[in-house]
Amino acid sequence: MKFLTPFAIVWTTFLAQADILFSIDFNSTTQGGGPNAVGGKYSNYDAGHEVANDFVTQSYAAFGTTVSLTPSWPDSTDRRVQQMIDRGGGNDANWTGTDLQLVTDFLGIDTRTSNGGNGNYDGVTGTPTTMLLTLGDLPGGTYQWTSFHHDTENVHTPFLMDISTDGGASFDPVEGGDLKMSSSSGGGNPANPNLEFGPVPASLSSTVVTEFQTDGGSDVVIRFVPLSRSAVHTQIFGINGFELVQTSSSFTRFQITGISKKPPTGEVVLTWNSKPERSYTIRASESLDTDPSTWSDIDDGWLSQGETTSYTELDPGLARRFYVVEENPK
Numbered sequence: 001m002k003f004l005t006p007f008a009i010v011w012t013t014f015l016a017q018a019d020i021l022f023s024i025d026f027n028s029t030t031q032g033g034g035p036n037a038v039g040g041k042y043s044n045y046d047a048g049h050e051v052a053n054d055f056v057t058q059s060y061a062a063f064g065t066t067v068s069l070t071p072s073w074p075d076s077t078d079r080r081v082q083q084m085i086d087r088g089g090g091n092d093a094n095w096t097g098t099d100l101q102l103v104t105d106f107l108g109i110d111t112r113t114s115n116g117g118n119g120n121y122d123g124v125t126g127t128p129t130t131m132l133l134t135l136g137d138l139p140g141g142t143y144q145w146t147s148f149h150h151d152t153e154n155v156h157t158p159f160l161m162d163i164s165t166d167g168g169a170s171f172d173p174v175e176g177g178d179l180k181m182s183s184s185s186g187g188g189n190p191a192n193p194n195l196e197f198g199p200v201p202a203s204l205s206s207t208v209v210t211e212f213q214t215d216g217g218s219d220v221v222i223r224f225v226p227l228s229r230s231a232v233h234t235q236i237f238g239i240n241g242f243e244l245v246q247t248s249s250s251f252t253r254f255q256i257t258g259i260s261k262k263p264p265t266g267e268v269v270l271t272w273n274s275k276p277e278r279s280y281t282i283r284a285s286e287s288l289d290t291d292p293s294t295w296s297d298i299d300d301g302w303l304s305q306g307e308t309t310s311y312t313e314l315d316p317g318l319a320r321r322f323y324v325v326e327e328n329p330k
């Protein structure tokens with residue numbers, strides 16, 4: 001049996017090198033003479049603007065398997081929230097950069113109450129009008145996500161973005177803050193004082209680059225929440241497309257990797273895989289008779305020490321003790 005191992009490694013490496021990129025261009029079938037596919041490395045997600053029946057799960061060959069992509073708008077049942085816009089030639093002419101057919105069209109959200117949305121929302125006050133992008137069957141690994149949020153017309157809405165790697169049960173905010181769409185055309189209501197025209201989609205101030213890690217067992221859910229305000233051109237949100245690169249096919253499972261009791265002092269040292277800039281709750285119990293989530297905590301805000309974190313409990317003076325570590329929400 002031993003000689004089989006090298007073959008398994010070669011096979012894994014081949015997949016990783018041949019198939020590490022999954023890119024999507026969102027295209028409108030009902031506007032701008034679309035669908036206008038940018039082509040190249042991009043696959044297409046095509047749908048009609050506000051055509052609810054078009055926003056179905058689509059599947060793509062990627063990462064050596066089949067990955068599914070599903071947009072959804074959980075905060076409204078009104079199809080008019082469900083945007084798939086393609087701008088016309090007059091607006092498109094303002095874009096002087098590459099890949100016009102990537103940025104001319106976008107999937108998105110109309111938050112206006114007159115169009116079925118929930119109105120303005122500043123992150124605290126108001127009601128969000130959220131859109132989710134659910135990636136199903138993504139293999140376990142580490143991924144770099146790049147998404148584009150440009151309008152060749154006037155939309156320049158600020159937005160929040162969060163990523164869930166547990167099927168939508170919990171979300172991590174994307175670092176960087178101040179996410180905001182960019183736009184190319186003068187005028188609008190309100191007008192964008194800082195127009196952008198290129199030179200490449202990746203150079204735009206609106207482009208989001210982030211990383212996530214998934215164990216492959218749950219859907220990855222990308223959540224977009226417009227910080228809608230003022231008037232129409234800061235009340236609509238869009239994503240032109242995205243690129244997903246598998247930077248590693250391995251992942252580090254969240255688990256306690258070490259537990260030891262120091263004989264001289266009786267101190268107990270716990271070590272686990274952690275994320276930077278997070279905090280952890282440590283719970284302990286003398287028995288397994290109750291649900292670990294109900295055990296009393298011995299610390300509810302232990303700060304991460306980076307990729308690995310340790311916690312030392314002074315001698316608890318017990319013959320047996322069980323521990324759990326929970327990652328706190330941000």
Ligand SMILES: [Ca+2]
Nearest residue numbers: 036037038101
């Ligand atoms: Ca396109």
Ligand SMILES: [Ca+2]
Nearest residue numbers: 032087088104
């Ligand atoms: Ca167009």
Ligand SMILES: [Ca+2]
Nearest residue numbers: 026102105240
């Ligand atoms: Ca697009």
